[in-house]
Amino acid sequence: MTTLPLLTILILLPLAGSLCLIPLGRHVQAAKGAALAIAIVEMAVACGMWSIAGGQPTTGAAAGAPPGFFLFEDYPWIDALGIRFTLGMDGFSLLMAIMTALLTVLAMLASWRTITERTALHYIFLLVLESSILGVFFALDLFLFYLFWEAMLIPMFFLIGIWGHGRKIYSAIKFFVFTLSGSLLMLLAIIGIYFIHGSQTGVYSFGLTALLGTSIDPTVELWLYAAFLLSFAIKFPIFPFHTWLPDAHTDASTAGSIVLAGLLLKTGAYGLIRFGYPLFPEAARTLTPLLLVTAVIGILYGSWIAFAQKDMKRLVAYSSVGHMGFVALGIAAWTPVALGGSILMMVCHGITTPALFAMVGMLAARTGTREIGAYGGLWGKAPVFSSFFLLFAMASAGLPGLNNFVGEFLILAGSYKVAQIATICAFLGLIVTLVYTVLLVQGLLFQEERQAFTIIDLNFREILLLAILAILAIFIGLHPGPLLDMLAMPVDILTGGTQ
Amino acid sequence: MTPDDLSIALPLLILAIGAILTLLNGAITRNQTAGTILATLAAIGAGLWAMKVPAVVSAPSLGLAAGGLTRLFTVFFAFMTAAVLVLSGRYNAYRGIKGEEYPATLLFTAFGMVALASATNLLIIFLGLETMTFGFYLLAAIDRGRPVSSEAGLKYLLMGVVSAAFLAFGISLLYCVAGSLDLGEAVRLTLGSAVAPVALAGWACVLIGIFFKLSLVPAHLWTPDVYQAAPAPVVAFLSGGSKGAAILLLILLWTNAAGLAGLRVPLFVMALLSMLVGNLAALRQNDIRRMLAYSSIAQMGYVVVALIAFQGGGLRAAAFYAIAYGIMSLAAFGAIGVLEGSGCGQTLDDYRGRGFTHPVAGGVLAVAMFALAGIPPTAGFTGKFLIFASAIRAGEYALAIIGILTAAVSIYYYLRVVTALYLQQAAGEERENIGVLATSILGLSAAFIILLGLFPAQLLNFLKTQLP
Incomplete structure (x- = not known):
């Protein structure tokens, strides 16, 4: 249908744009405007792809595309090693891509006034990060995937380290070392499966489709999968590999937190769904109990710790651990319903959590503190802020009619058949989530004022940012059909062999 | 001397004559700049010659050859010499290093490297190395x-x-057994069906001599001190050039000697110790140069992993890494030299905020650090990837896993440099201009680091034609 290399363009546009921003370094306003314009164009292109998918994802499939992929690009790259520049987009990647493009725009809006130092550089790193994340979501060659996977860390490291708060250097280094150490073992596993496949077929390739059919000795498969799982679990983060996350979130800037929570965590789940399970189905099945247990611990532990937080940002960060635990639960169940729920939950978490981080950032920018105990009575002083906060907090707690509910419901419904006890425990986690969310809302909005802040209500830019997310949250909550339709085919193909 | 001989020897001649002319020029005109320009031109000339003249001939009467690999490394050494000469200007002016002997000695050193790269004779190897x-x-x-x-x-x-004594002694032992100084002959006669103990001792002595240049544990003790105290551009040359030459020599030995299979165990231990000692000791350094010295010890450990895994394409990986590491060293120490030329000290604290006051030098140093840490998309990543791939292919799983774990450790100290450059605030904020020449050399080296990371295909294909 289309001959333009759309996926390559999507990846290269922010990167090229960021290069163009370098000479604008001194002209802060121009640099900000240009960066936002690039991000918006990028978002428009990404959203435009929905129409190509058009409900019939097979149209426009290029020759050689794996089933379910409606966009596919394949170029020779490092032929000496059988590495190709292979990109593909199915419904799953499409949702992730749109989310990436949208959250990049919102991250820019959220940092519009708060980033005052080295401003142009901040937007450059945001755009570079967008490129590398999109690369992760599109890559269908394991080498290429790994390249983007690690390249992602560099801009994020700077985003936390330069524009963060508090112990930002410690957090940035912890984030980098933690996530990279996990990936390095995955690199060995990637090389391992490459040689196993090569020695069996005589064709040395890193292509996902080629590697899918590899038959591996069960013990070896287990080790290779364990290396993949470790890398993804750290990014996810799955208990007990989550310890970098609260630090990174607390000390990152608002934009950093938005991107980190909204996008980087999703790459871990994406990798597990796209590569981990399909490449090593047997090993994945063997280790499913492990994933189930850690997922449930993540849900309960994350929610429980969130309950005890005094810093709002830390609370939201720990709630992320809980929510991502649900995603892990749905993946571990690996039924079509649960997996669809997990992917939807990834999208939903990418809406509510960035919104909450943005609102914490707005509040902290006005008062200078993120201490929950310092606030009270915001409902009267900043009604617009409070309404949005109430909405997103309720969405995060899983109130029916809002987005997270749909994801959580599908995950629980889909998992119950295969893992009753885990599902029941996860349900208990929902209750804890509800409790701490209600307490947070009560403390912030309704309780009597504890410190006398003069709080100016939201301005137009902030309302715009939150309104976009609010509309999405309500829309997905009431009418998740289009998203689920988009996911139906990829999920069917992914789970096809296991049910 | 036949035309073939001349064609092979010409890069060497250009470098040697260039060095002598530089000295003469210094004696006659006392013009520092002219000497540097002369030396740079000689280096570039030698590089261009090696690039332009395709030669797959050997000159047994000279003990030299000029295969594809030799040509590649001749070009590499020659251009690196030119880059080091250009980068030295500012540093030497700051430190007050004067005189024509500096560029002339650099050229002589480059002469040694190129001789080493072209050698087919044990005596030429000794001469080149020394x-x-x-x-x-x-x-x-x-x-x-x-x-x-x-x-x-x-x-x-x-x-x-x-x-050097070890090397000379080893060569004489080999000569005792083989009766020939020709490298191919010596290898064939000493490592044939039954290896004589004297021959094995001879090879071990030769390797000890080479491992000293590579600064592998336990022959590494000189490295931190020299890296700390020598002029920064010299360290760039030492780290990037001399190690590349030593790696190339090992590769030449390995292609001839079918891997010196009997030496696997000592090599294994040296690789292991180098990776561990280098990376762990680097964690504790506060002087950036000492840190990079220990890092280089560890990096050479990875090269030995590739040599051990020669059956999995390790020689290609080692050759690629020699070039990648050379460029990374040039970028790192070139940037350090530029920064020190602006009055920056050597401890990590002195590097605070330098990424903003010196955007080019700081940026290139950061790129070099990410590359040395093996983060994509850089040459360092591709190199490490090739090394670990060859190790896995050759079945050296233990080395691959230990290597990758020590690489994970190394990330921390490389990040400390980046942290100092960008995440910590300096007192001053004024930008300083470092001049067009230094900017372009540093920019080029950073560009090569990223190009070799993104598009290594051409170099890999070339190495594939040259090495098993």
């Missing part, structure tokens, strides 16, 4: 204003002499 090292003895101590520089030079000299 010419190169002799040049570095001088260069390490050339900063007469700094007592530590002389101290480092002396330390390097004393240890280097011992290693």
